Amino acid sequence: MGLAKRIIPCLDVENGRVVKGVNFVDIRDAGDPVEIAIRYNQQGADEITFLDITASHEGRDTTVHTVEKIAEQVFIPLTVGGGIRAVEDIRTMLNAGADKVSINTAAIHNPELVREAAQRFGSQCIVVAIDAKRVDDVDGKPRWEIFTHGGRKPTGIDAVAWAVRMAELGAGEILLTSMDRDGTKNGFELGVTRAISDAVEIPVIASGGVGNLDHLVEGITIGGADAVLAASIFHFGEYSVPQAKRYMAEHGVEVRL
Amino acid sequence: MSGVVAVIDYGMGNLHSVASALEHVGADKVLVTHDAELIRQADRVVFPGVGAIRDCMTEIRRLHCAQLLADALVEQHKPVLAICVGMQALMTHSEENDGVDCLDIIPGEVRYFGNPLVDDQQQRLKVPHMGWNEVRQCMPHPLWRDIPDMTRFYFVHSYYVDAVDRSLLAGSVQYGVSADAALARDNLFAVQFHPEKSHTAGLQLLRNFLEWNGQC
Numbered sequence: 001m002g003l004a005k006r007i008i009p010c011l012d013v014e015n016g017r018v019v020k021g022v023n024f025v026d027i028r029d030a031g032d033p034v035e036i037a038i039r040y041n042q043q044g045a046d047e048i049t050f051l052d053i054t055a056s057h058e059g060r061d062t063t064v065h066t067v068e069k070i071a072e073q074v075f076i077p078l079t080v081g082g083g084i085r086a087v088e089d090i091r092t093m094l095n096a097g098a099d100k101v102s103i104n105t106a107a108i109h110n111p112e113l114v115r116e117a118a119q120r121f122g123s124q125c126i127v128v129a130i131d132a133k134r135v136d137d138v139d140g141k142p143r144w145e146i147f148t149h150g151g152r153k154p155t156g157i158d159a160v161a162w163a164v165r166m167a168e169l170g171a172g173e174i175l176l177t178s179m180d181r182d183g184t185k186n187g188f189e190l191g192v193t194r195a196i197s198d199a200v201e202i203p204v205i206a207s208g209g210v211g212n213l214d215h216l217v218e219g220i221t222i223g224g225a226d227a228v229l230a231a232s233i234f235h236f237g238e239y240s241v242p243q244a245k246r247y248m249a250e251h252g253v254e255v256r257l
Numbered sequence: 258m259s260g261v262v263a264v265i266d267y268g269m270g271n272l273h274s275v276a277s278a279l280e281h282v283g284a285d286k287v288l289v290t291h292d293a294e295l296i297r298q299a300d301r302v303v304f305p306g307v308g309a310i311r312d313c314m315t316e317i318r319r320l321h322c323a324q325l326l327a328d329a330l331v332e333q334h335k336p337v338l339a340i341c342v343g344m345q346a347l348m349t350h351s352e353e354n355d356g357v358d359c360l361d362i363i364p365g366e367v368r369y370f371g372n373p374l375v376d377d378q379q380q381r382l383k384v385p386h387m388g389w390n391e392v393r394q395c396m397p398h399p400l401w402r403d404i405p406d407m408t409r410f411y412f413v414h415s416y417y418v419d420a421v422d423r424s425l426l427a428g429s430v431q432y433g434v435s436a437d438a439a440l441a442r443d444n445l446f447a448v449q450f451h452p453e454k455s456h457t458a459g460l461q462l463l464r465n466f467l468e469w470n471g472q473c
Contacts, residue, residue: 002376002431004389004409041456046389072277077411077454094271099454122308124385124413172385172413201372203383226383256389256409 004256005220006046006227007244008205009234011036013082014053016062020183020232030235034069040234041074043241046256048074049102049175049205049229052082064096071097081129081175090117094125102175104129105148108155111169118170127205128171132159132192133179144192151179160195167200174200175229178208183232185211193223205229213239213247220253259467260300261286265325265343267316269308275340278453279303282464291320301466302329306342310367310416311354313342323360330362330445336471337445338400338463344440344447345418353416363440363447365420374433382433385415392428392438392450398473400439400446400465401427408458410438410450418449444471 011018011033018030030036037048050070052063060083067080080093081102090101101121107114107128118126131151132144144159163174176196178189188206197204206225210216210233219228233239245255262279264272266289276287288295296302304326306313317323326347329335339347351357351367359367374382389409394401417436420426427446428439440447446466452459 001391001407003382003386003412006388044456071274073281075274075278075281075454075460076456077413077451095273097271097273097277099271099274119309123415124307124387173387201384203385203387226388 001254004046004254005225005248006205007216007241007248007255008047008049008227008229009040009045009241010049010051010207010229010231012051012053012231013063013066015059016066018235019053020235030232033066034073036235037070037074037078040241041076044245044256045076045241046227047077047079049079049081050098051102052080054083064092067093067096067098079127079175081127086113087116087120090121094121100125100127100173102127102129104131107166108146108148108157111165114166114169114171118172123170123172126171127173127175128163128166129175129177130159130163130166130196131177131179132189134189134192142191144189144195147179151182159192160199163196163200167202171202173203173205175205175207181209182207184209185232187211187215188219188223188225188228190218190223193219193225197224197226203227213244216244217248217251217253220248221251259284261288261298262301262303262467263296263299264289264303264305265296265322266291267306267313267320267322269306269313269316269342271307272305275303275305275453278460278463279467282460282467284467291322293321293325296325297328297333299335301335302326302337304337304339304343304346306340306346308342309354310342310345310351310357310359313346314357314359317346317360326360326362330443334444334471336466336469338466339445339447340453341414341449341451344449345416347447348418348420351416363420363425363442364422365418365437367416368419369416370433376433385413386417386432387413389455390430390432392430394428395426396441398427398441398446399469400441400462402461402465404458404461404465410448410452410455410458412450414449441473443473
């Protein structure tokens with residue numbers, strides 16, 4: 001027995017409402033983020049991740065307020081991501097009550113932000129989010145590239161090499177989302193999960209594609225992830241967090257019950 | 258009655274969650290402050306901390322936290338709870354940031370988990386040690402009241418405490434090595450994990466702290 005693998009429900013929030021899209025389109029309303037966060041806290045979730053997909057500035061103020069309300073009532077770690085561009089944004093979210101902040105596109109534009117943030121606030125609160133898509137080499141060897149703009153824009157950056165670099169710059173954790181799988185319910189892209197998990201010393205959270213409880217188990221046992229993140233299977237009541245944990249425990253994964 | 262709880266704010270990171278968790282479990286009043294007079298007047302003191310030890314120690318020294326802690330611990334004999342880097346700062350020395358001298362309130366070293374770090378089945382372990390791990394209670398203590406042995410608490414750290422005096426060990430955690438998860442000495446209790454992020458067990462520990470008279 002030892003450190004438990006973590007189950008992390010994810011709230012994708014737009015203009016103060018939890019939404020979840022299939023491949024980031026066809027967005028479906030799932031409710032109030034504060035109520036949902038409290039429900040997952042009561043269910044025994046190990047952490048909660050809050051991804052703000054609101055584009056506007058006005059929406060960002062709503063997000064800060066929502067994070068404050070969640071932090072007052074939820075006593076498990078809370079990660080906030082989406083729209084984090086500068087050290088100031090990180091400070092705002094930490095002051096609002098976030099424990100960790102997830103940096104995505106801004107790290108691609110300015111990798112030094114990760115170093116600066118880790119030095120300033122400590123690696124433990126800096127998560128680097130990587131959105132990867134499979135783009136095989138000409139010889140058919142699997143390779144994954146980082147995409148931005150909800151998976152539409154290629155960057156030419158190799159996802160595994162990028163994860164290694166982010167860890168060197170001081171990231172404390174990697175949140176890896178497969179853009180091929182996100183919203184599909186076909187399971188994690190286990191190849192890239194394994195490749196990144198093996199390549200870095202820091203914990204890796206697998207994300208994108210969970211449709212059933214076997215997928216959660218596979219993310220850990222085959223993908224080598226330290227934590228699994230899922231949204232829609234929990235939001236729409238298909239499975240509860242305790243149900244997911246019991247299933248994982250029955251399949252040999254150490255969890256906090 | 259918990260009275261006033263002073264959370265020592267030396268400018269490193271977010272103390273919001275410590276304060277709101279203390280309020281949630283019924284603290285009469287929580288002050289997040291580095292004002293020496295307010296801390297002297299408080300009934301209990303929490304010494305938290307996140308981030309890198311060198312920056313923490315710089316601020317701790319600049320704000321004369323050693324004196325604040327000495328007053329609370331020895332002169333006033335108030336209950337004091339140190340959390341995470343707050344616990345590490347109490348030790349003699351840390352290996353982090355190429356070696357940093359700490360407060361030496363509890364003799365001991367803060368060591369890096371090591372790379373590679375493996376468990377007893379030779380499986381590789383990630384660093385930082387991040388997530389929910391089981392704490393073995395090594396002594397009965399008022400702060401463990403209503404918390405079963407081997408309860409999981411939330412940890413996030415890359416360096417761990419190794420106190421010289423093993424009789425102070427109140428809790429231990431296994432992660433490649435046996436790390437000190439909790440130390441107790443008189444009216445001081447120090448934890449490596451984050452009770453404010455450890456759900457019901459963590460809240461229970463904070464509740465116990467609010468009810469503690471500082472005696473073991």
